[in-house]
Amino acid sequence: MSFLFPFFLLALLALTIPVIIHLFNFKRYKTLYFSNVSLLKRIKQESRKKSQLKQLLIMLARMLAIASLVIAFSKPYIPLGNRTSNASQQAVEIYIDNSFSMKAEGEKGQLLEQAKIKAIEIANSYPTGTQFLILTNDFNAGNQFSLNKEQFVRQVSEIKDCPRSPRFSDVYAQAIGGIPASVKKAEKTVYILSDFQKNSTNFNAVKTDSTVWTYLFPFQAGKTNNLLIDSCWFETPGRKIGQAEKLFVRIKNLSEQAYQNIPIRLTINDSLKAIANINIAASEESVQELNYTNNSQGIQLCKIELDDYPIIFDNSYYLSYQVRGKMRALGILNPQDNGSNYLKALFTDDELVGYDEVPENNVQISQLKNYQCIFLINNQNISSGLKSELTSFVERGGSLVIFPGKMKSYAEYDALFNSLNGKTIAGFDTVSMAISEINYNHDLYREVFKKQENEADLPVIKGFASYADQMQMPETSLLKFRNGKSALSMHSFGDGTVYTFAFPLDQSNFNFVRHIIFVPTVYNMVLYSGESQKYAYSTEGDEAVVLNQNPGSDELKVMNIQTKDEFKTSVRNHGTEKKQLLLDELPKEAGHYLVMNDNETIQSISYNYPRKESIPEFYSEEDLQKLIQSKEFKQFQVIESSNVNFSETLQDLSNGKQLWKYFIIAAIFFLFCEIAIIQFWKN
Structure with missing residues (x-):
């Protein structure tokens, strides 16, 4: 117990007053004489003892009353922590x-x-x-x-x-x-x-x-029941016109009751594209598949939603992407062989892929940025200028496919591989080697075959390049030879992808060209090319918004499609020839936003509320x-x-906990005790 005004405790010296009064009681007694005083002496002694006890109790009551009053004025309290409130402000x-x-x-x-x-x-x-x-x-x-x-x-x-x-x-x-x-x-x-x-x-x-x-x-x-859309993703990367899409939606049930026949709706550009009903048990999650087709090109604004109450902020999920028209592919060929004829035959009159080709000695480097996928076909010469531009092309998000030619020296190839963080070529082996393994889990082959066969009849390659073993180089094998070496591998560089074959595309490897594996391999390389798109962002995330194209201006505006509110923003360089959108603060509302250069819409951004608030x-x-x-x-x-x-x-x-009231009550109690003793205690 502590005191707010401890100096008042000096008044406890007043406790000596009742003591002095008790000790110096000068009341005189008159002496009376009797013939037989033995009985009177005993009565006198008993009365004196009772009187002394009464006086002691009265003195004690007075002392306790005085002490309680003094302590009450000292403001006693029990501290709640170590805080003392002394500041005037x-x-x-x-x-x-x-x-x-x-x-x-x-x-x-x-x-x-x-x-x-x-x-x-x-x-x-x-x-x-x-x-x-x-x-x-x-x-x-x-x-x-x-x-x-x-x-x-x-x-x-x-x-x-x-x-x-x-x-x-x-x-x-x-x-x-x-x-x-x-x-x-x-x-x-x-x-x-x-x-x-x-x-x-x-x-x-x-x-x-x-x-x-x-x-x-x-x-x-x-307790609050909550059903929410946790996340969404596509089965395959790359959004193409005419492509059948599979959109997966993860639903979480954060309640102790099951839900039956809950509709999940997908709208794209305000048009209903797919709907499904789900059943989900208590405290479980479920993944629902929504199927539709991209029938038009341009920006696609998607919204997946369900109905749930009372927590509604996580009932919707926004994502957006851009569907381009034809993918553009370029073949840089060796004019001394006919390897490019196989690609030309594959892509001629194709609705999704437009294919061009150019000899290696007549490449217009400034035009490479107009393509999403570039094939190097059995090249004998790779100039330093072409090497530099191909490196920038991949770093920006393009796909580069390399069919190495048969050469005595691979110095120019190795210079290109070094700039792309790839493996170098140690030499060329003229023996025949069969392909024995397909990476069915990779995007190129995931949906190509109805069943996976370990002993599939795969083509035999006549002569292949031997790549140096460099353990620090990360790569993924897509096709393997019987000796365990990669016949086709891929690795990422910057925002793009490098596909590296171990053999040339020529007449000697016609077995590969006429095999069923050739078409999906090469065709999907083109379809999955181009700049990667970020489908959705979080209103609390710190991910950079990178523009898919150079706007040509450093001042842009962003418009909220729902509210039509607009705010100006700027851009800065991000990597090689890319721009990052500078947002002073992230959008606070979930939904779709359009990035506009003057009156031209150049990109969409979709924001969602974080789901951590959904966890009860x-x-x-x-x-x-x-x-x-x-x-x-x-x-x-x-x-x-x-x-x-x-x-x-x-x-x-x-x-602290104030106690002065209790001491005031105690003082009154002791005063009543004194009065009661004086009034009712008879000697």
């Missing part, structure tokens, strides 16, 4: 968690509304002159200005839900750093009103400030108390959000 910052999870219903209504009411109650408990600050999930810079009580109440009433869900450590750091310099000398207090969702409450990363007292108000929601796992008051104790956060304390009279709670928080 106070700065109070209140964080209100306005994330989507706070829209859940509790015993007294929506949690966000409860938090706003509690924030106003906290403000009303402070005296006039207190400076208040508001902090919400959007970390608005305007909230770093101090407010008076009326301004604070007005702004709290205007708080709405926010898609952001920052980590607890970031909230605390923002709260501490957000206190302006004008109140640095004030006593600083931070209140955190939240549901304390487990996936964002990271006490391990909190760096405490010993000058700031922090009080946690946890709000608990009742929260810390209770007891859990938070244990965490605080385990981390030894001496300036942290948990307060029950159901506390009715916060003014008394605030007094207890500032000055």
Whole structure:
């Protein structure tokens, strides 16, 4: 127990007054003489003992009454922590968690509304002159200005839900750093009103400030059922016109009840493209397949949605992509052989692929950027300029397919492979070797064969290049010889892909050209070429938005399709000949956005809310108390959000548990005891 005014305890010296009165009682007794006084002596002795006991009890009651009054005026209290409230100026910052999870219903209504009411109650408990600050999930810079009580109440009433869900450590750091310099000398207090969702409450990363007292108000929601769309992905990369698409949708059931016949809808450019019904058990997840066909080229804005209540922010998932017209492929050929004839025969009059070819000694390097896939066909000469441009072509996202020619020296090939981080060629082996293995799991072959055969009849290659074993070079084998070496391999470089055959495309390997494996191998190399597209982003992610084409301008604008709101933005260089969109802040609303250069739409961006808010796992008051104790956060304390009279709670928080009332009651009690002893104790 401590005292707010300990100097009042000097008044305990007044306890000597009842003692002095008792010791110096000068009352005189008259002596009477009797003939037989033995009986009277015994009566006198008994009466004197009772009188002395009565006087002692009266003295004790008076002393206790005086002591209780003195202690009451000294303002005794039980400290709640190590806090003492001595500052004349106070700065109070209140964080209100306005994330989507706070829209859940509790015993007294929506949690966000409860938090706003509690924030106003906290403000009303402070005296006039207190400076208040508001902090919400959007970390608005305007909230770093101090407010008076009326301004604070007005702004709290205007708080709405926010898609952001920052980590607890970031909230605390923002709260501490957000206190302006004008109140640095004030006593600083931070209140955190939240549901304390487990996936964002990271006490391990909190760096405490010993000058700031922090009080946690946890709000608990009742059990809420939630069915959500977790993620979406395509079966194969690359979106082509006329392509049959398989879109997979992962559905999660975060509740204890099963769902039956829930419709899942896919709309593209506001037209319904696919619908499916799902059945999902309690606390399970399911992957649903949606099938449709890309019938038009250009930007495709997709929305997958289901119906669920009361949590609705995760009922939709947005993604978008661009379908191009014909893919363009270029063959750079050796004019001394006819290897390019096989590719020309494959792609002639094809609806999806337009094929051009050019001799190796007449390549217009500036035109290579107009193609998505380039074939090097049995080349004998690869100039340094062509090598440099091919490296840039792959780095930008193009696909390069190499059929090495039969040569005595592969120095020019090795220079190209070195620039592409590929393996070099050690020599050429003239023996025949059969292909024995197909990588059925790779995109080139995943949907080509109805069944996978380990002993398939595969072509025999007559003469192949032997590549040097370089362990540090990552590659994926697509076709293998019987000796375990790669007949066809691929590796990534920059944003593109390099496919490397171990043999030339010529008459000697006609077995490969006429085999069924030739067409899907080469054709899919073209179809899966081109720049990779990012289908969806998160409103809380930090992924760079890279434009698929150079806009030719450094100032662009982004338009929200749903609201038609527009904001200007700029770009900067990203890698080789690519531009990154610079967004001062990420879009706050989920949905589709269009990037526009003047009035021309050059790309789409789709944003989704993060799904971590969907997980209904929260810390209770007891859990938070244990965490605080385990981390030894001496300036942290948990307060029950159901506390009715916060003014008394605030007094207890500032000055500890006040005990003076109990000592006043004790003083009155002891005075009544004295009166009762005097009145009813008869000698």
